[in-house]
Amino acid sequence: xxxxxxxxxxxxxxxxxxxxxxxxxxxxxxxxxxxxxxxxxxxxxxxxxxxxxxxxxxxxxxxxxxxxxxxxxxxxxxxxxxxxxxxxxxxxxxxxxxxxxxxxxxxxxxxxxxxxxxxxxxxxxxxxxxxxxxxxxxxxxxxxxxxxxxxxxxxxxxxxxxxxxxxxxxxxxxxxxxxxxxxxxxxxxxxxxxxxxxxxxxxxxxxxxxxxxxxxxxxxxxxxxxxxxxxxxxxxxxxxxxxxxxxxxxxxxxxxxxxxxxxxxxxxxxxxxxxxxxxxxxxxxxxxxxxxxxxxxxxxxxxxxxxxxxxxxxxxxxxxxxxxxxxxxxxxxxxxxxxxxxxxxxxxxxxxxxxxxxxxxxxxxxxxxxxxxxxxxxxxxxxxxxxxxxxxxxxxxxxxxxxxxxxxxxxxxxxxxxxxxxxxxxxxxxxxxxxxxxxxxxxxxxxxxxxxxxxxxxxxxxxxxxxxxxxxxxxxxxxxxxxx
Amino acid sequence: xxxxxxxxxxxxxxxxxxxxxxxxxxxxxxxxxxxxxxxxxxxxxxxxxxxxxxxxxxxxxxxxxxxxxxxxxxxxxxxxxxxxxxxxxxxxxxxxxxxxxxxxxxxxxxxxxxxxxxxxxxxxxxxxxxxxxxxxxxxxxxxxxxxxxxxxxxxxxxxxxxxxxxxxxxxxxxxxxxxxx
Numbered sequence: 001x002x003x004x005x006x007x008x009x010x011x012x013x014x015x016x017x018x019x020x021x022x023x024x025x026x027x028x029x030x031x032x033x034x035x036x037x038x039x040x041x042x043x044x045x046x047x048x049x050x051x052x053x054x055x056x057x058x059x060x061x062x063x064x065x066x067x068x069x070x071x072x073x074x075x076x077x078x079x080x081x082x083x084x085x086x087x088x089x090x091x092x093x094x095x096x097x098x099x100x101x102x103x104x105x106x107x108x109x110x111x112x113x114x115x116x117x118x119x120x121x122x123x124x125x126x127x128x129x130x131x132x133x134x135x136x137x138x139x140x141x142x143x144x145x146x147x148x149x150x151x152x153x154x155x156x157x158x159x160x161x162x163x164x165x166x167x168x169x170x171x172x173x174x175x176x177x178x179x180x181x182x183x184x185x186x187x188x189x190x191x192x193x194x195x196x197x198x199x200x201x202x203x204x205x206x207x208x209x210x211x212x213x214x215x216x217x218x219x220x221x222x223x224x225x226x227x228x229x230x231x232x233x234x235x236x237x238x239x240x241x242x243x244x245x246x247x248x249x250x251x252x253x254x255x256x257x258x259x260x261x262x263x264x265x266x267x268x269x270x271x272x273x274x275x276x277x278x279x280x281x282x283x284x285x286x287x288x289x290x291x292x293x294x295x296x297x298x299x300x301x302x303x304x305x306x307x308x309x310x311x312x313x314x315x316x317x318x319x320x321x322x323x324x325x326x327x328x329x330x331x332x333x334x335x336x337x338x339x340x341x342x343x344x345x346x347x348x349x350x351x352x353x354x355x356x357x358x359x360x361x362x363x364x365x366x367x368x369x370x371x372x373x374x375x376x377x378x379x380x381x382x383x384x385x386x387x388x389x390x391x392x393x394x395x396x397x398x399x400x401x402x403x404x405x406x407x408x409x410x411x412x413x414x415x416x417x418x419x420x421x422x423x424x425x426x427x428x429x430x431x432x433x434x435x436x437x438x439x440x441x442x443x444x445x446x447x448x449x450x451x452x453x454x455x456x457x458x459x460x461x462x463x464x465x466x467x468x469x470x471x472x473x474x475x476x477x478x479x480x481x482x483x484x
Numbered sequence: 485x486x487x488x489x490x491x492x493x494x495x496x497x498x499x500x501x502x503x504x505x506x507x508x509x510x511x512x513x514x515x516x517x518x519x520x521x522x523x524x525x526x527x528x529x530x531x532x533x534x535x536x537x538x539x540x541x542x543x544x545x546x547x548x549x550x551x552x553x554x555x556x557x558x559x560x561x562x563x564x565x566x567x568x569x570x571x572x573x574x575x576x577x578x579x580x581x582x583x584x585x586x587x588x589x590x591x592x593x594x595x596x597x598x599x600x601x602x603x604x605x606x607x608x609x610x611x612x613x614x615x616x617x618x619x620x621x622x623x624x625x626x627x628x629x630x631x632x633x634x635x636x637x638x639x640x641x642x643x644x645x646x647x648x649x650x651x652x653x654x655x656x657x658x659x660x661x662x663x664x665x
């Protein structure tokens with residue numbers, strides 16, 4: 001699990017049971033006390049530059065390849081921006097509801113995947129369990145009923161995505177100004193048959209998360225925990241809305257920093273700092289500044305920020321959760337799991353409501369209006385607020401693209417969590433695998449999507465050679481040069 | 485007899501091929517009757533524990549770490565499979581192959597509309613792996629035994645190919661499972 005690149009450096013690589021590629025370095029001083037701990041994002045893609053010149057209608061299909069766990073988020077955030085480019089942001093009811101169904105289907109599958117497939121081994125077997133069994137297969141062998149529920153919850157979400165987007169992964173359903181299909185009655189009836197079971201299983205999953213947190217609150221309350229600001233979209237009436245809304249930010253005590261901000265103006269509120277030790281940037285709220293302006297996003301922030309959840313079962317659960325802190329924002333890192341499962345239940349309820357809505361069988365799918373040159377699309381992805389910003393020229397080609405992905409927003413918080421756990425557990429002691437797993441558990445709480453977060457372009461190569469199996473050099477690069 | 489082992493890796497991909505593996509859904513219970521899992525991002529086995537029958541590779545090579553991991557997989561796996569567009573052709577990440585790196589770097593870390601970078605620094609810490617000049621498909625770096633195409637390949641394609649290999653049956657995939665998207 002770890003190897004020392006120097007006597008005073010612990011390296012965890014790769015960080016596992018998260019999506020994508022990350023690495024942790026922990027620096028010790030001469031007394032073996034933790035001096036510094038960092039989560040590095042070690043890959044890059046370059047979407048913001050290499051999509052220059054592509055036609056705008058390609059973008060929702062292209063940029064979703066940032067991430068295979070939450071492609072729907074990128075698909076829809078890009079489509080929302082392209083709606084504005086074609087002047088079609090006031091979607092028909094059928095188009096908006098089809099997209100909502102797709103999005104809440106994704107929320108269901110992504111949250112189920114994260115909880116059951118990636119994190120439940122830590123809860124069910126313990127932080128110090130044998131790493132050989134600490135995975136979804138171990139869960140399937142020891143707790144087959146629970147594993148099957150997780151698999152079936154995820155499957156239901158994936159099938160919803162397939163019915164609305166055409167494919168389970170990297171679909172094509174949303175197009176500028178609308179969608180390319182509705183939901184047939186036959187498709188709807190298949191989902192209606194199982195939805196009550198899905199709601200029931202969601203209640204069960206939430207109970208697992210809630211009971212686990214309550215039973216271990218003493219250890220978990222301080223585990224990787226710190227005060228922070230929070231940010232998310234909320235509906236005009238303050239309700240939780242994962243598809244559309246305005247920006248709201250609060251500080252750790254709940255005081256509003258801004259509220260009901262039109263996200264077309266996001267650049268007036270959010271900037272991203274570059275640091276030399278990660279390919280992922282570090283966003284902060286402009287008015288608060290780089291030192292204290294960083295914030296958290298995702299389920300914990302959304303439950304903290306909304307005034308209510310507009311479905312009854314999830315709203316009752318939200319009230320119970322907020323009672324824990326007497327209505328003030330909850331800043332416990334491990335509370336992410338509990339709130340993620342509240343959102344799982346909310347998503348199941350929203351899907352149930354949508355399936356009963358006849359607008360899904362409508363045939364009016366696309367609108368168009370006055371063309372724009374520049375547009376911003378935001379959505380609440382499973383992992384938090386996702387920003388897409390594009391400029392399109394008169395030839396329909398992309399000339400500018402800026403993406404702030406959900407996990408990037410949580411960059412500083414994840415590093416705070418890593419540093420706190422490292423200092424609390426690893427200072428001056430014999431380092432065990434279980435102690436190092438705790439560092440990863442703190443990262444996993446944020447459900448980071450490190451693939452998403454690698455979209456930014458990276459450092460220049462120094463000298464790099466690609467050698468094939470026979471030892472022949474097939475490629476070589478040097479700083480500042482390009483090679484063929 | 486010990487069960488054969490399967491290992492998986494995600495290199496310069498989006499994790500979508502791994503999601504497609506998980507889309508075998510309840511068949512995962514059948515799969516664990518057939519095999520044990522070794523090194524994979526979905527478990528906590530970070531280094532190979534032994535010889536593997538099959539290695540599934542998602543993504544191409546975009547940095548030195550990808551190359552190291554891919555060669556390690558070749559060394560430990562009897563059969564190595566490129567899964568999906570990125571492993572086979574470089575995929576969407578290879579769209580950067582026609583653009584000078586400096587332009588891309590400047591866009592992300594200096595010129596982007598939300599960038600705050602008063603000193604103009606680029607990420608350059610020794611902890612970060614060096615970036616390759618281009619994104620390379622896996623078979624240009626090591627020998628690859630099979631290619632499963634798609635973005636991602638459907639779960640049924642992965643399932644049928646894997647079961648055929650593990651049970652020594654011919655890999656006879658119908659057209660619907662191997663057509664692209």
